[in-house]
Amino acid sequence: MSLTHIQSFVAVAEEGHVGRAARRLHLSQPPLSRHILALEDELGTPLFERTPRGMRLLPAGEAFLQHARRILAEVDAAVLTVRKVGTAPTEH
Numbered sequence: 001m002s003l004t005h006i007q008s009f010v011a012v013a014e015e016g017h018v019g020r021a022a023r024r025l026h027l028s029q030p031p032l033s034r035h036i037l038a039l040e041d042e043l044g045t046p047l048f049e050r051t052p053r054g055m056r057l058l059p060a061g062e063a064f065l066q067h068a069r070r071i072l073a074e075v076d077a078a079v080l081t082v083r084k085v086g087t088a089p090t091e092h
Contacts (some may be wrong), residue, residue: 001042003075006068008035009047016029017054 011025012032020030033053040047057065 001039001064003072005035005039005042006071008032009061010065010072012036012048012055013057013061013068015054016056037056 008021008027009023011024015024017020018029018032018036022029023025027086036048043060043064045060046058047064048055049058
């Protein structure tokens, strides 16, 4: 499971549509769809119901969304921390 797959999942969940999520992520639809399918395959369960109007989260997707958002927030926080430490003056 990659951060890219998690970011893709969150975007599709929030947008409710692969096309809108792809535009948001500056991707084309086919790779974004592959990210979602790979994530579902790895988790062993579908996360979305595919409808003619878009994508709707299934219960497993709802459960995973909360964790996915926390994971992405933690990664963002870690990056900020490292950048602050990396730019702090060092004592000699």
